[in-house]
Amino acid sequence: MSCRRGALIVLEGVDRAGKTTQCQTLVQALQQSGRPAEIMRFPDRTTKIGQLINSYLEKKSNLEDHTVHLLFSANRWEMVPLMKQKLEQGITLVVDRYAFSGVAFTSAKPGFSLEWCMKPDVGLPKPDLVMFLQLNPSMAANRGEFGIERYETSDFQRTVSQRFEELMQDSSINWKVIDAARTIEEVHKDIKLLSEDILSLAENQPVGELWK
Ligand code: ADP
Numbered sequence: 001m002s003c004r005r006g007a008l009i010v011l012e013g014v015d016r017a018g019k020t021t022q023c024q025t026l027v028q029a030l031q032q033s034g035r036p037a038e039i040m041r042f043p044d045r046t047t048k049i050g051q052l053i054n055s056y057l058e059k060k061s062n063l064e065d066h067t068v069h070l071l072f073s074a075n076r077w078e079m080v081p082l083m084k085q086k087l088e089q090g091i092t093l094v095v096d097r098y099a100f101s102g103v104a105f106t107s108a109k110p111g112f113s114l115e116w117c118m119k120p121d122v123g124l125p126k127p128d129l130v131m132f133l134q135l136n137p138s139m140a141a142n143r144g145e146f147g148i149e150r151y152e153t154s155d156f157q158r159t160v161s162q163r164f165e166e167l168m169q170d171s172s173i174n175w176k177v178i179d180a181a182r183t184i185e186e187v188h189k190d191i192k193l194l195s196e197d198i199l200s201l202a203e204n205q206p207v208g209e210l211w212k
């Protein structure tokens with residue numbers, strides 16, 4: 001490992017909490033202050049596995065629930081060599097959804113335990129910081145209608161929120177809850193401060209292994 005690695009920073013939250021907006025704003029802010037940073041998002045719909053997932057999310061194909069869960073996980077694993085390489089080069093990765101979305105969404109389906117859902121992602125690069133953008137469903141609804149993709153219904157999203165709450169009880173993960181009901185600038189200010197702190201902490205530590 002080089003002595004100053006980049007940090008692995010994840011943004012999670014319900015639909016329309018502002019994850020994509022904040023990931024982009026954070027990467028720009030880090031770059032402007034001279035810190036190399038790049039955005040990543042999961043699912044990464046550009047790979048072969050990502051295309052299968054995309055077609056499933058757009059309801060153009062059906063996949064068995066366990067199968068699609070494993071595909072989402074495989075879509076993260078296929079990016080691990082690149083992620084490690086970038087972190088070692090000193091590039092901070094700001095990631096829009098990660099394994100936590102994977103677990104929260106599948107375990108919101110009947111018959112799936114958190115435990116089972118976590119297994120395929122055990123050992124992934126462990127985020128140095130996971131910021132959960134918290135927004136209640138009525139505020140989220142004010143930010144636009146649901147689209148037509150799979151999972152975009154208020155009932156399902158409510159269960160997903162409950163699963164995220166359960167995941168946030170895990171003290172092995174550096175969770176920070178962010179009040180996402182404020183303006184884009186106010187939310188960004190908090191996210192930037194937390195990220196700058198973690199950058200200096202992470203640079204001298206090896207990347208951890210998730211849920212191990
Ligand atoms: P997500 O990636 O969590 O689904 P987005 O960043 O795509 O959320 O934001 C969803 C919508 O809400 C977009 O139209 C975006 O411009 C808007 N938005 C994002 N953050 C805020 C905010 N703090 N206040 C009001 N609207 C916001």
Ligand code: 2DT
Nearest residue numbers: 042043072073097098101102105106
């Ligand atoms: P976007 O709208 O952010 O592209 O998300 N999802 C995501 C899962 O079910 N499992 C996963 O592992 C991940 C990363 C959340 C697309 C949808 O895919 C869901 C919403």
